[in-house]
Structure formats: structure tokens, C-alpha cells
Amino acid sequence: MRKQSAGRAAxxxxxxxxxxxFLAAASSAASCLLLPRDVAPIRVPPTRHxxxxxxxxxxxxxASGRGLGGVAVTDGLAVVDTASDGSYxxxxxxxxxxxxxxxxxxxxxxxxxxxxARFYSAIAGTVGDEVSAPFELAQLPDSDERHAxxxxxxxxxxxxEEVTLFQQQTVPDVRQTVSDLDVxxxxxxxxxxxxxxxxLFPAYEQGVMSMGVPCFQVVGNHDLDHSSITDHxxxxxFSRHFGPPYYSFNRGSVHYVVLDDVFWYGSDYLGYLVYEQxxxxxxxxxxxxxxxxxxVAVHIPVLGSRHVRTGNPDPGIAISVTNRDALYRLLExxxxxxxxxxxxxxxxxxxxxxxxxxxxxxxGAWWSGPICGDGTPSGxxxxxxxxxxxxxxxxxxxxxxxxQIRAYPRGADPEAPDEIVANVWNWDPAWTVVWYxxxxxxxxxxxxxxxxxxxxxxxxxxxxxxxxxxxxxLPTAHLFYAPASRDARDLRVExxxxxxxxxxxxxxxxxPGD
Amino acid sequence: xxxxxxxxxLRRILLSPLLVVASHQSGNHSATIREAGTQSIEELxxxxxxxxxxxxxxxxxxxxxxxxxxxxxxxxxxxxxxxAKSIHSSRELRFIYCFDPDxxxxxx
Numbered sequence: 100m101r102k103q104s105a106g107r108a109a110x111x112x113x114x115x116x117x118x119x120x121f122l123a124a125a126s127s128a129a130s131c132l133l134l135p136r137d138v139a140p141i142r143v144p145p146t147r148h149x150x151x152x153x154x155x156x157x158x159x160x161x162a163s164g165r166g167l168g169g170v171a172v173t174d175g176l177a178v179v180d181t182a183s184d185g186s187y188x189x190x191x192x193x194x195x196x197x198x199x200x201x202x203x204x205x206x207x208x209x210x211x212x213x214x215x216a217r218f219y220s221a222i223a224g225t226v227g228d229e230v231s232a233p234f235e236l237a238q239l240p241d242s243d244e245r246h247a248x249x250x251x252x253x254x255x256x257x258x259x260e261e262v263t264l265f266q267q268q269t270v271p272d273v274r275q276t277v278s279d280l281d282v283x284x285x286x287x288x289x290x291x292x293x294x295x296x297x298x299l300f301p302a303y304e305q306g307v308m309s310m311g312v313p314c315f316q317v318v319g320n321h322d323l324d325h326s327s328i329t330d331h332x333x334x335x336x337f338s339r340h341f342g343p344p345y346y347s348f349n350r351g352s353v354h355y356v357v358l359d360d361v362f363w364y365g366s367d368y369l370g371y372l373v374y375e376q377x378x379x380x381x382x383x384x385x386x387x388x389x390x391x392x393x394x395v396a397v398h399i400p401v402l403g404s405r406h407v408r409t410g411n412p413d414p415g416i417a418i419s420v421t422n423r424d425a426l427y428r429l430l431e432x433x434x435x436x437x438x439x440x441x442x443x444x445x446x447x448x449x450x451x452x453x454x455x456x457x458x459x460x461x462x463g464a465w466w467s468g469p470i471c472g473d474g475t476p477s478g479x480x481x482x483x484x485x486x487x488x489x490x491x492x493x494x495x496x497x498x499x500x501x502x503q504i505r506a507y508p509r510g511a512d513p514e515a516p517d518e519i520v521a522n523v524w525n526w527d528p529a530w531t532v533v534w535y536x537x538x539x540x541x542x543x544x545x546x547x548x549x550x551x552x553x554x555x556x557x558x559x560x561x562x563x564x565x566x567x568x569x570x571x572x573l574p575t576a577h578l579f580y581a582p583a584s585r586d587a588r589d590l591r592v593e594x595x596x597x598x599x600x601x602x603x604x605x606x607x608x609x610x611p612g613d
Numbered sequence: 614x615x616x617x618x619x620x621x622x623l624r625r626i627l628l629s630p631l632l633v634v635a636s637h638q639s640g641n642h643s644a645t646i647r648e649a650g651t652q653s654i655e656e657l658x659x660x661x662x663x664x665x666x667x668x669x670x671x672x673x674x675x676x677x678x679x680x681x682x683x684x685x686x687x688x689x690x691x692x693x694x695x696x697a698k699s700i701h702s703s704r705e706l707r708f709i710y711c712f713d714p715d716x717x718x719x720x721x
Contacts, residue, residue: 362665369708374669421707422667 252440290398
């Protein structure tokens with residue numbers, strides 16, 4: 100969070116409600132709720148309205164010394180376009196920490212020394228009412244209509260041991276994947292990069308440096324300064340490393356938007372989008388042609404289905420965006436693909452005309468083993484873009500790209516003792532999953548909600564992961580069942596994804612624990 | 614995402630009598646208050662309460678305009694964090710932090 104100069108602070112005055120005192124009051128309320136009822140009532144701090152002074156930000160967006168017109172520049176509130184000579188003027192306020200550009204298609208992603216994207220200029224702490232913020236971009240040698248990106252959700256390293264696992268397992272895997280893609284690529288760390296220990300951000304940055312692709316970052320609930328009493332202040336450390344928590348950029352025909360949907364109220368968080376971010380998004384999307392693909396990256400799923408799978412009537416307020424209708428309204432004109440993380444599981448949802456992909460975790464079940472609670476392997480998603488067409492696959496760390504199914508023998512799920520089971524973690528309704536016996540196609544498998552047998556073995560019973568004994572096998576809707584006789588031989592499961600790619604695995608004769 | 618224990622903590626906070634969640638999702642426009650039963654939002658919200666609205670605003674309720682006979686929903690005048698006043702239907706409230714107008718915690 101930016102510091103105010105004495106002059107600007109002195110210009111503040113009139114009484115009313117400001118964000119800081121508002122949320123201080125709210126968080127004080129939340130904290131006091133944990134106290135016994137006979138504790139003396141707290142005082143709500145007196146509220147006052149603070150009007151931050153105006154700051155005139157000017158600059159040029161250039162490439163090889165030539166001005167670039169039509170580039171969106173923002174302070175997170177207002178959005179302006181550069182003139183044909185690349186110049187812009189933005190009237191900001193003294194409490195906005197950054198001015199930043201929406202990187203246009205066809206230009207490389209500017210980098211920090213660590214390899215993370217640097218599309219922003221810090222204006223915090225500048226003295227006076229005039230700030231200059233120029234941006235120099237470089238034109239790509241080739242078109243970026245074909246490009247790729249990797250969604251890495253929940254690296255969630257808590258200590259040196261875990262961030263070392265990220266560096267030694269995930270980073271080389273990503274590097275190889277990018278090399279195999281052989282196309283302009285970037286990474287999206289989809290929140291919970293850390294597990295509250297923000298002093299490990301530099302170790303993550305070292306990993307990015309080794310990956311060899313520019314990385315954008317999404318803020319997660321474990322990337323916040325938990326000592327902050329307001330949402331606004333909670334991203335201060337994140338922003339020192341990675342810039343603003345919400346922004347946009349363009350690659351080829353796709354407009355990318357990164358949002359901060361974690362609302363910190365002083366003692367915990369909600370999935371919630373604040374007004375100024377929604378207004379910024381509205382202004383940002385005004386510059387995008389209707390019908391164009393828009394990829395939205397958030398940490399907390401806009402709408403997961405965990406509540407359905409666990410029998411609850413409503414989505415949990417910390418695992419969904421509670422005011423998501425406001426977001427859906429803004430996204431209506433576009434071909435939208437939301438990518439999220441947070442719940443350490445894979446699923447695809449199609450709601451309000453939007454396809455949301457909840458991504459499995461880089462750390463799996465918090466670095467306690469090879470899979471997430473729903474049986475999805477530790478890993479990340481690989482998206483390939485060709486013009487306006489997106490395709491995607493889940494990449495399991497330390498496995499080839501065609502590792503998309505885990506099959507279990509008859510009886511592996513005690514609730515289905517006569518059936519074989521297959522976990523197809525990246526399944527969506529456009530997939531087909533069938534089974535074979537002795538080379539004969541027996542038909543489609545039946546999809547039911549259940550618990551992955553390997554996850555049951557790892558995450559329940561007496562031998563729990565010592566460091567994470569609280570990990571649970573999650574009920575998941577991407578399990579497939581088929582009846583198989585006791586003496587059935589040569590069983591196989593075949594899945595075909597929505598892009599026509601076929602995957603096939605033999606059903607083992609022994610399951611986990613055998 | 615966090616461990617179950619932290620969810621439990623969050624749940625405890627949100628189910629406390631002093632911090633109420635409007636349960637719009639199931640179409641049930643009411644709030645369940647532990648130890649106080651279920652109340653309509655109109656019965657619950659009072660001037661001085663802090664709220665988060667569906668359009669992302671943070672504000673303090675400055676006035677409750679009772680619902681006309683033609684509508685089931687009252688309107689609320691909010692004093693926003695930027696000093697702006699706005700009018701919202703009570704059904705647009707997402708989270709309500711209860712304080713009484715003179716700054717003490719509410720006995721809701």
C-alpha cells in the first residue's frame with residue numbers, strides 16, 4: 100500500500116466513512132465475536148470521509164521509440180486509451196499505488212528481474228501532483244495468434260522444504276512442457292502461491308526465473324498480509340512483488356483478465372468482488388469487442404459445485420464468489436472461460452453462459468503426496484490458443500500429457516464392490532468414457548459422485564499424512580463406474596476429451612492398499 | 614484454500630448473533646441469527662449497520678425506507694466509503710455487520 104505524502108495527508112479532511120475505518124470497524128466486529136458475551140462492547144472507531152488528492156499521471160507507451168495508440172492505461176479505477184502518438188493522461192488519486200497498461204497483442208510481456216510480468220509502474224510515494232509513467236514495449240517477432248498458457252493453481256509452499264519441492268519437481272516439469280509446446284507461452288500462478296509465509300515469495304520468483312516463461316500472478320487467500328485489518332491493505336506484500344492485484348492483458352485474439360476475488364475482513368476472508376474492481380472491469384471490457392474470447396483468472400472459484408457434492412443448499416462463502424451475478428452481467432457479451440483454483444480439485448462448470456474450470460493444485464494435497472483430495476494428480480493446466488479457439492489439458496507433474504485417467508479394479512470403492520472405477524479428473528460433459536473387456540467395447544461407464552480410492556487410502560484411516568492430517572478425500576463428480584464380473588480379464592478404460600483426443604489405460608488387477 | 618479448522622472458525626464468526634449473512638442464494642430472503650431465530654432483512658437492518666452489497670459496495674446504512682405496500686422489500690440509503698450516498702433494495706445486501714447507530718455493538 101502506498102504511503103501518503105505529508106501534503107496529501109494534510110489535504111484530507113471531511114468526516115464520513117472511509118475504507119480503512121469502515122473495515123477496521125467491520126473487522127473489529129468480527130474479532131469481538133469470538134469473545135464471551137459479557138465482555139465490554141467495543142467502540143466502533145469514529146468514521147470520517149477522506150478525499151485523496153488528485154494526481155495527474157502522464158506518459159507514453161512506446162515500442163522502439165514509436166508511440167503506440169489505443170493501449171489501455173489504468174490506475175485500477177479509471178481506464179484511458181493512449182493517443183496515436185502513444186501519449187496518455189490519467190487523473191488518478193494519491194492513494195492508488197500503480198499505473199499499468201493492458202499489454203496489447205503482438206507485444207512481448209515486460210519482465211521483472213525474476214521473470215514475473217512487469218506491466219505496471221509504482222507511483223506510490225511520489226511527491227507532488229504530477230507523475231510521469233512511461234511504458235516501453237517490444238514487438239514480438241511473430242504473431243501471437245497461436246500461443247499457450249499454463250495455469251498453476253495453489254503452489255502453496257509453507258516452508259523451505261515445500262518451496263524446494265516446487266523448484267525441483269514443478270519447475271523442471273513446466274520447463275519441459277513449455278519446450279514441447281514450442282509456441283509463445285506464459286504462466287498464470289492462480290493464487291495461493293504461498294501458504295501464509297510471504298517471505299518465501301523470492302523462492303517462488305527463483306522458480307519462475309528457471310521456468311523460462313513470463314508469469315502473471317493471481318492473489319490468493321494465503322498470499323495476504325493477515326495482520327492487515329482491511330482488504331485494501333492485505334495485498335501490500337503481494338503487490339510489492341507482483342504489482343496490482345487486478346489487471347488485464349492481451350495475447351492474440353484473447354483478452355485476459357486477472358481479478359482479486361479474495362475479500363479480507365481483518366480476521367478471515369470471503370469470496371467477494373469489491374465495487375471499484377467491478378467498475379474497473381466494466382471500463383476495461385468496454386474496450387473488448389463483443390464475442391471475443393475473454394479468459395478470467397481468479398483464485399476462489401466464481402462458482403464451484405462442492406456444495407452440491409456435499410449436500411449443502413448454497414455454495415460456501417469462502418469457496419465461491421458471493422456477488423458473482425455482478426461479474427456474470429459484465430461478462431455476458433463475451434466468450435468467457437474462467438480459470439480458478441483454491442479448492443485443490445478439478446472440475447468444469449457451465450453456468451450463466453460461462454465455462455469455469457477449477458484447476459487441480461500444483462501442491463496436490465498441500466505437498467503431502469502425489470494427488471489432491473479428489474484424486475487429481477498434483478499438476479497444472481496447459482491451454483493452447485489458436486485464434487479464437489482454446490483447448491486445454493491437465494498436466495500431471497512427473498507424468499506425460501496423456502496421463503488423464505487412473506483406473507481401479509473391481510471392489511476398490513467399497514461402496515461399489517462389483518464395479519471397476521476410473522477417475523477422469525479433467526472430465527467435462529463433452530467427454531466420453533467407455534470400458535473394454537478382452538478387447539470388446541462394453542459401453543459407457545456410469546458417472547457418479549464418490550471418493551477416489553487412492554485418496555481414501557492416503558487421506559483417511561490411521562496413517563494420515565503427518566504434516567497434513569486434516570486432508571480429506573473429497574467427494575468428486577468425475578468418477579466413472581462399470582460392472583465387471585469377478586473373473587473379467589483384460590479390462591481397459593478409454594476416454595475421449597472434447598477435442599477428440601483419446602486416452603486409454605488398463606484396469607489394474609490390484610488396487611491401492613492391496 | 615484452508616484447513617477445515619479455519620472454515621470452522623469462519624463459520625463460527627458468521628453464525629454469531631452479531632454478524633449476519635443474508636441467504637440470497639436459495640431465494641430465501643432472510644437471515645438466520647443464532648439464538649434469535651430467523652428474521653427478515655427488513656426487521657434486522659437498522660441505521661448504522663455496516664453492509665456489503667451485491668454490487669461490491671461497502672457502506673453504512675443511513676436510512677431505512679420502509680417497503681411500500683406494492684413491494685416486499687424495503688430500500689436502504691447507504692453512506693459509502695467514498696462519501697457517496699446510494700439507494701439499494703434490501704435484497705441487494707450480501708453481508709450485514711451489525712452495529713447500533715451510536716457505535717456500540719448491536720444486541721441483535
